[in-house]
Amino acid sequence: MRRLSLPSVDPFLLWLIGTVAAASLLPATGRWATAFGMLADAAIALLFFLHGAKLSREAIVAGMGNWRLHAMVLASTYILFPLVGLAVLHAGGAAIDPVMASGLLFLTLLPSTVQSSIAFTAMARGNVAAAVCSASMSNLIGIVATPLLVQVAMHPAASAGGGMAWGSVKTIALQLLLPFVAGHLLRPWIGGFVARHKAVLQPVDRGSILLVVYAAFSAAVVEGIWQRVGALDLAGLLLWCALILGVVVVANVVAARIAGLSREDAIVLLFCGSKKSLVSGVPMAGALFAPAQVGLVVLPLMVFHQLQLFLCAALAGRFARDAAARDAAMLPPLGEAGAIAAAARAGFAIPDACLPGVVSNLELLTRHATTLRGPAA
Structure with a gap:
């Protein structure tokens, strides 16, 4: 009999929990809060600069021909997810804290992940070139699409009245898009260095997110987040996130079968179309929401992030075992x-x-x- 094994916890989740605990016990206030905010902004700009430098044009060109698959991934990311989020909020009603409800809806408007989507696709023996293209395209589009979707889905009155927060879009463009484009344009000169020193530069990814989370939760703690959120709220949040993820995963599996996608492309749709990016979501939340709200807004994203890693790791392992068994039989x-x-x-x-x-x-x-x-x- 095969032994049951629990999926491992992403070590980064432990760092996130530790950062939230540190902000809860020792929140940054006054000049320290300003300093941490400036440091976090600089780290995020560096993060997206490095992402631009790492993006391989050759890999994107290799996978661009599969336009139907990319359209399905983008439809899942920017149409299916928001519709599921709106349905969950309608079903939850007054049972969900209003700011936490904004966080649940916000996570459904974010782009897909890049690194983990590609890694899980490779592990499951899917179409890696198409995964690189879909995930990268999702993130590029998300820099503009997410702020616009936030206005349409979360502030419809302001959007209808022409009061769209273009300042937020401008902030995101300057802090995220401009460094990303600069890094990609400099790729011929610095791409090799970035690739050779991946292990050294990886802490920039996680360190920048931890800085933003600390600054956000410091402001939230000062505003009394833990007087507002209890254990039952967190348990309910876990269930709502699981429901959103489960519905999207099942919908993508069904859509792949209806569209007659190959096994390799169906894996891309599953992993790229069912995940949301913590790396993009945290800085976007900082630009789109008031500082005192950011901590509560990103809390659902942090919970969803770990759930999607659990589920995708289990699915990728199963696909890999099935592929190995099929290969052995052949x-x-x-x-x-x-x-x-x-x-x-x-x-x-x-x-x-x-x-x-x-x-x-x-x-x-x-x-x-x-x-x-x-x-x-």
Whole structure:
């Protein structure tokens, strides 16, 4: 009997919890709050600069031809997710704290993740080139689309009256889009350095998010977030996030079957179309919401982030095992016993004189098949 194993907790979640605890016990106030805010802005700009430098144009061009798949991923990210979010808020009604409800809706308006979507697609043996293209496209579009969707879905009266917060869009463009474009334009000169020092530069990703979370929760603690949010609220938030994720995952599986997508493309739709980016969401929340609200707004995103990692890790592992089993079944039989058994199933017998040659050829075919298929993910 196979032993049940719980999915591992992302270590970054522990850092996030520690940061929230630090902000709850020692919130930054006054000049310290201003200093942390400026430092977080600079770290986020550096983060998106490095993302631009890491973006491979070749990989995007390689996957761009699959336009139907990319359209389905974008529709899931920017149409299906918001509709599910609105339905959940309608169903939850007054049971959800208004600011936390804004956070639930906000997470549904964000772009997809990049690194984890590609990593899970590769692990599940999906179409990696298409995943790179879809995830990157989702993030580029999201820099403009998310602020506009926030205005339409969360502030419809302001949008209808022409009062769209273009200042927020401008802030996001200057803090996120401009560094991203600058990094990508400088890729021919710095791309190699960034690729070679991935391990050294990775802390910039997480450190910038931790800085923003600390600054946001410091402001929220000063405004009394923990007097407003209790254990039951957190349990309810977990359930609402699980419901949103479950509905979108099932919808994408059904959509892939209806559209007749290949297994590899269906995996891309599942992983790129069912995830939301913490890296993009935290700085966007800081630009789109009042400082005292940001902590409560990003709380649903932090919960959703870990849930999607749990589920996608489990699904990617299952897809990888299924692919490995299918590959093993397709390999030629090995050894004399395997060759004789295969011949018997086909209705003939291998002469004794021919058996050594048949076994040798089957072993050669197996090596070629394994080489062409590549190592198991």
